[in-house]
Amino acid sequence: MTHPDHDLLVATALGEAVPEQVSQHLELCSECGPEVESLKQVIDMTRRSRDVDLVPPPPAVWAAIEAELDAPLQLTPRHTEATPTPPRHGAPRRSPWWLAAAAAAGIALGSGVTAAVVNRDSPAPTPSVQTVAKAPLDTLDTKTSRGEARLVRVGTTLDLDVQARGLATDSGYLEVWLINSDLKRMVSVGVLPAGVEQQRFVISQDLIDQGYVIVDISREQFDDKPAHSGDSLVRGTLAV
Amino acid sequence: MTDQGLDSGADLIPGLRAGDRAALAAAYERWGAAVHTIALRSLGNHHDAEDVTQQVFVSAWRSRESLREGVGSLPGWLFAITRRRCADLYAARERETRREHSLARHTELTAAGPTAEDVTDKVVIAEALDAMGDPRAALIRAVVMEGRTHTEVATAFDLPLGTVKSHIRRGLLQLRTRLEEVPL
Numbered sequence: 001m002t003h004p005d006h007d008l009l010v011a012t013a014l015g016e017a018v019p020e021q022v023s024q025h026l027e028l029c030s031e032c033g034p035e036v037e038s039l040k041q042v043i044d045m046t047r048r049s050r051d052v053d054l055v056p057p058p059p060a061v062w063a064a065i066e067a068e069l070d071a072p073l074q075l076t077p078r079h080t081e082a083t084p085t086p087p088r089h090g091a092p093r094r095s096p097w098w099l100a101a102a103a104a105a106g107i108a109l110g111s112g113v114t115a116a117v118v119n120r121d122s123p124a125p126t127p128s129v130q131t132v133a134k135a136p137l138d139t140l141d142t143k144t145s146r147g148e149a150r151l152v153r154v155g156t157t158l159d160l161d162v163q164a165r166g167l168a169t170d171s172g173y174l175e176v177w178l179i180n181s182d183l184k185r186m187v188s189v190g191v192l193p194a195g196v197e198q199q200r201f202v203i204s205q206d207l208i209d210q211g212y213v214i215v216d217i218s219r220e221q222f223d224d225k226p227a228h229s230g231d232s233l234v235r236g237t238l239a240v
Numbered sequence: 241m242t243d244q245g246l247d248s249g250a251d252l253i254p255g256l257r258a259g260d261r262a263a264l265a266a267a268y269e270r271w272g273a274a275v276h277t278i279a280l281r282s283l284g285n286h287h288d289a290e291d292v293t294q295q296v297f298v299s300a301w302r303s304r305e306s307l308r309e310g311v312g313s314l315p316g317w318l319f320a321i322t323r324r325r326c327a328d329l330y331a332a333r334e335r336e337t338r339r340e341h342s343l344a345r346h347t348e349l350t351a352a353g354p355t356a357e358d359v360t361d362k363v364v365i366a367e368a369l370d371a372m373g374d375p376r377a378a379l380i381r382a383v384v385m386e387g388r389t390h391t392e393v394a395t396a397f398d399l400p401l402g403t404v405k406s407h408i409r410r411g412l413l414q415l416r417t418r419l420e421e422v423p424l
């Protein structure tokens with residue numbers, strides 16, 4: 001079969017008049033007919049893109065990208081002083097798969113800051129420790145106290161020290177979040193391991209400066225959804 | 241007529257894969273506005289749009305090793321990440337709405353807006369037309385958007401009719417390719 005010139009297919013798709021034998025061909029041909037339909041879709045979308053003006057992001061966005069890429073990213077879980085776990089000989093410590101998933105949530109949700117759990121295994125010279133702010137962690141329903149979160153400056157790093165007890169994980173696990181005071185954004189700080197009542201996470205000053213000051217512990221299920229489950233157990237605001 | 245095709249970012253991929261931050265800056269320079277516009281139109285507020293723009297380039301950088309030279313296009317990849325991030329944020333907002341009783345009441349949540357695919361496709365075309373340059377982009381605008389005939393436009397632009405037809409045809413094929421490069 002001889003197909004019409006592609007220009008004629010374009011003309012047809014644009015709604016221009018074409019010779020009778022071209023229209024007849026299009027009805028029968030299994031190649032040219034669909035091609036015209038495909039061109040019509042592009043034409044339709046092009047017409048609808050008429051009102052689109054590209055809006056460049058403000059300069060601060062590039063600065064924020066650079067700052068985030070320069071921030072250290074560490075995903076290795078460590079144990080805290082408060083809950084020392086005897087080292088197992090010969091067995092390298094591995095992150096459970098869900099810790100990586102939770103960390104990924106930090107990238108997926110907020111401005112992408114992922115915290116690292118503080119290493120207390122290898123004792124360094126004791127740096128100066130200063131509590132910057134505290135937040136009582138109360139249950140959302142009955143406002144019962146379940147612990148406290150403290151923002152602690154250790155030498156040059158900033159830690160979020162979370163202490164919480166009596167939180168039921170059921171079949172899931174506990175995840176610590178920082179919610180922005182605008183109540184629109186949140187980042188995952190890390191996982192509170194089962195049975196652990198105190199855990200420290202390294203966070204960045206940037207995060208606090210951007211208003212991520214509400215500490216939230218949620219119950220998460222072992223699913224493939226890295227976002228906050230919506231099942232918050234306790235919450236408190238850091239008075240910074 | 242020479243036909244170079246639309247910028248696929250092929251020149252930046254080796255640099256990106258090698259970890260050259262300047263390549264990321266160049267990609268941001270070329271496609272940052274389109275990424276930001278997709279987010280702005282999908283999410284309806286500047287704050288989230290800026291956040292998503294930041295996330296897209298950060299995650300592009302962090303997953304740069306998944307880029308393959310000669311496969312797909314860099315803008316197509318960036319726009320696909322943008323579309324996914326906007327969809328994620330929508331889903332997160334919906335979850336937030338559900339537990340809003342436990343948060344403060346004044347949280348403003350945008351109702352489901354135009355579908356992300358539609359918005360992305362429209363912006364992809366706008367970006368491609370910008371990148372295409374004239375006279376081709378101007379001819380597409382006149383014939384496709386404004387519905388003027390090839391003949392009218394040929395006279396107005398003082399170009400041979402065959403040249404106009406050829407630009408329109410190749411331009412439409414370029415736009416189609418660009419749309420196909422952004423998988424759902």
Ligand SMILES: [Zn+2]
Nearest residue numbers: 003029031032
């Ligand atoms: Zn045919």
